[in-house]
Amino acid sequence: AQSVTQLGSHVSVSEGALVLLRCNYSSSVPPYLFWYVQYPNQGLQLLLKYTSAATLVKGINGFEAEFKKSETSFHLTKPSAHMSDAAEYFCAVSDRGSGGSNYKLTFGKGTLLTVNP
């Protein structure tokens, strides 16, 4: 079964600083990878996804992530944090393949990002 590890349940940065949120997956076959963001009292919104095209993926709001097969990682970065980036971020994976069960998402436990003025 797939598993996802997000290192750091809480990350705190200053406004304008680099944001780095870590995600590692466990699978011998590279899965599809996703980063979702959740603002307080809201649902989840897709930030970006990796589906085996370019390994550097750009998403919304200036975020990007790089797929590194050798490290089984898909870390999320943003060069300069903004106060509006404060939210909880979830990394998720799904298996490749077209069968129904391959649409299931397995989520990490989430990382709460705090941005200090």
Next chain:
Amino acid sequence: NAGVTQTPKFQVLKTGQSMTLQCAQDMNHEYMSWYRQDPGMGLRLIHYSVGAGITDQGEVPNGYNVSRSTTEDFPLRLLSAAPSQTSVYFCASTVAAGGPDKTQYFGPGTRLLVL
């Protein structure tokens, strides 16, 4: 498009009561699923459906029942609520066309408190 809608937004139940959480989508998505979100646990899959009349269990199905009679609707039933089912419930949907785009679209959530 309204996207994925969920009702109610918030519900308080007493132990042993039953209720149905509603989920609907207007994007003609084949795949729909239910997750629960608990602090420090991320989101865990309860049940999913790949089309009308087809459902299957996820990671934490006990105490929940689902059915899918139409493409649009995927209700989640709590048969006899327990305090352990206090959680935030999210419904999600995606096109299950066999391609690489497995982006799931989430509803706004239902916050459930079981006393």
